[in-house]
Amino acid sequence: MSPLDGSPHVVSGSGAGVNEVPLLQVEDLSVRFGAVTAVSSVSFSVSKGEVFGVVGESGAGKSATARGIIGLLPSTARIGGSVRFKGEELIGASRTRLRRARGSEIGYVFQDALTALDPVRTIGAQLVEVLQVHRSVRKKEALEAAAELLAELQIADPARTLNAYPHQLSGGMRQRAVIAAALIADPELIIADEVTSALDVTVQRKVLDLLLGVCAARGAGVIMITHDLGVVAQTCDRVAVLYGGIVAEQADVYSLFDRPMHPYTGALLQSMPRIGDTSEFKPIPGSAIQIFGDLRFCPFAERCARAGADCRRAVPPESTRGNTVFRCFHPLDVPQ
Ligand SMILES: Nc1ncnc2c1ncn2[C@@H]1O[C@H](COP(=O)(O)OP(=O)(O)OP(=O)(O)O)[C@@H](O)[C@H]1O
Ligand SMILES: [Mg+2]
Structure with missing residues (x-):
């Protein structure tokens, strides 16, 4: 899947085909925190089923861009430009509309995801809650959906994991639970902000593959945020390199x-x-x-x-x- 090893991955020259409304169209996005300009005039689009990379060093504006897309910036932040999801403008949309978009239309795996889980509630309770916020399903059905998703993410004993508290799981398992929370309401776009940087290198690739496998099976688009060009090479179709916003x-x-x-x-x-490169x-x-x-x-x-x-x-x-x-x-x- 890597341009470095020459094997093909889906490549398209532009986000959407002719006359096709892209899944997400970001135009001239700007984000300011007081005097600090985190993002200036950022534009890109993401199509259904596409993996779009956003890469850059720390402070480049990756998370500010992602949070701007789903309206999760502090109230002191100023945002400008346009973010259209399936043609609908999200900038300036009501809080209710944005809350509905988050989770059920756009899933977000936060950069500090491992601390995002509530330590005193079981994984099952947390997944059920996410699903019930967006869909009118009974607890039993929600638990079944959660178990199915955990199995898809190759968690060996979903029933046991659903009954576990976050501290009882390994880092890799916890990260999969967090990914499950972002995916459970079946969003069409997933924003994955440095999903694997807190993990051991050996499990990073596995977790990425699982996340992308589930997204591909559902035809979801993905924004893969990373500081690691290796991750981009292995996973992305197109990429934006951010620097200074x-x-x-x-x-x-x-x-x-x-x-x-x-x-x-x-x-x-x-x-x-690079492996084998001695320069x-x-x-x-x-x-x-x-x-x-x-x-x-x-x-x-x-x-x-x-x-x-x-x-x-x-x-x-x-x-x-x-x-x-x-x-x-x-x-x-x-x-x-
Ligand atoms: N809440 C905030 N208040 C003030 N400045 C902020 C805030 N969040 C981010 N910034 C500033 O905005 C710029 C972009 O930050 P951002 O978090 O988007 O970077 P990033 O590319 O995600 O970096 P990292 O790889 O470290 O996560 C930085 O200069 C940062 O200091
Ligand atoms: Mg960040």
Whole structure:
């Protein structure tokens, strides 16, 4: 499934087909926390059945983007732009509408998911509650649905797990219970925010495969948020690379890995350890940026070897090469 090992994964050049309303269309999204601008002018779309990656370093604006999509930002945050789910605008929608969307239409696996479970209630009670908020089902049916989903997530003894408290489960099992809570009401879009980063490397891949397997079986779209390009390579169809709250580059995974355009993408790829590659591992020099007020320059300029005075004077507009859209005045395909 990886562009690194050459085996094919579903690839489409753009989110939806001609005349097809995408499952999710994000346009010009911005999120501010007081003076801090977490997200500026982010646009992308996700189709049914597609796995869309959002990748970037800590502080890039990944979670703020995801929380903005489902209206889960603190009341002090300011959000702008447009988020349409199956054509319906969610920005400015009522709290009731957004509450209904969360869980039953858009499932969200939080970045700090392992602490999201209530420690004093059984997994079964928590899953039943999620389902009953969205569907009029009796407790017995809800428990049956929960057991079926846990079995689908390859939990060996679903009945026992349903009766267990979170602390009685291993990290990998707890993460599967959290994923089950996001999936149980059968949402059409799943936002998975760093779902495996708290897990042991050996179980990370397994949990990702299980999550994506269930989503694929249901034809759900997935937004896979990660700081790990390896996860992107293994799981995503298309990807947006975030830096300083903007989409630095967006492409299908093959184009991104074969022909990165943005120097930040290039640097991320070089900082990625690869099996069998003995060349030096190159961390990106400098540290991530925090943006205050309106963004008026390329956020990567201060860490970029290719940056010129133009990069410090304006945000680069979107440029296109094939399936790739990027914001850079000095892309990697132009010799310097
Ligand atoms: N509630 C908040 N109040 C103030 N600033 C915030 C808040 N949440 C996020 N930020 C700021 O917004 C920016 C983007 O944060 P965000 O959490 O979206 O990053 P991220 O890409 O998800 O990072 P990580 O990989 O660490 O999860 C950062 O500069 C962060 O400090
Ligand atoms: Mg985050």
